[in-house]
Amino acid sequence: MNRCDQAGRLFGAYWDDEVTQAEREWLEAHLAGCPACRQQYEKLARTLETVGSLPRADVAADLPDRALAAARRATAVPDRIAAAPIRPVWIPVTAAAALLLLAASTLLPWIATNIGPGGPGALARRTAPVAEPRLVASAGPAAQDRTGAVHARPTLADSLFDHAEDVEFILDPVVLHRGRAQAPSRLPAGIQGEQAVISF
């Protein structure tokens, strides 16, 4: 790079007064002895003087008031969510609920009867009335009354339950505490029954 190229690279910084003292002294010395570079720099300076002397653009005197009014409008945009029309959603919700109810009323009895716990017929067995305990005639010795008639003596059966029917057992949850089991009753009030305490 020759000296004129180096000088040309400093023209802008020289115009902006952003050169170091050493650069300034070197450039000014070069310009003093180089008419071509001096002319080139004068052209640049003339251009920048012209640009810098352009008149300022006039703006409207009422710009502050206009800007404030526009700023108020810009920040006062209504909430579009609130402005949106509310769609009538009750129709699909009601229709869906009705369909679910219809399906439930149709399917639930069938499921309970055929697929529920215990297999087919379980519900029917569960809902069958439990036979009341009754006295049954024993095959023991007959008693004779005053008239001499012989009657069979009524006796209690081995169990109060009719074993012909299935029996359900309610297993109360067992809570284990350090070495012993506690079984708080969770049976509904009014139901009498024995609790099973199971030790492991």
Next chain:
Amino acid sequence: MPPDRDPLPPPIVSLSDEDLMGRVAEDDERAFTELVRRFQGRVGNLISRVLNDRENTDDLAQEVFVRVFVHRRNYRRGSKFSTWVFTIAANLAKNEIRRRVRRRNWFSLDALTEVLSDSLPQLADPTENRERGLEREQLQGAVGRAIATVPEKYRLALVLRDIEGLAYEEIAEVLGLPGGTVRSRINRARGMLQRKLQPLLQKQDGS
């Protein structure tokens, strides 16, 4: 003895730009109008010179200040307000240039030819004996149009430096560029402008 009273707040015109903007962030409309009053000339001039469009300068300057108000809570306290407002103005000007280029109504590739054909015959015509002021006005118009033909990325840096007089560091902040890139762009813009204006300036010197 009367109770101590809070000292009167300083008059709004005595506040710094940054203090005013702090008040604007708290919805103080008087502070906002004072800031507009202080910066409307510089913002309007920047837009006018970058776009070479004086007719729409008011509307675009107004838009800059509306953005200042709308984004008032994004202003970082302690940062220089002039840098912030020039950043908004420069972005708006860039967007406007691109919008107009898309519409192909402005800044065509023949703009430089138009600049010279508009100005040279009038400036060189010795028979018209125009007033010196009118001649100067024409030159200024031609310079404005020549600036508008400099590519956008160089033009913004040029206007911020040689018309608005911002420091290189501030221009770098406004444009979001490294300082070296800003210097390079300004130098290139000056070179382009010098080549475009040389015929005009030579003619003026010869007249």
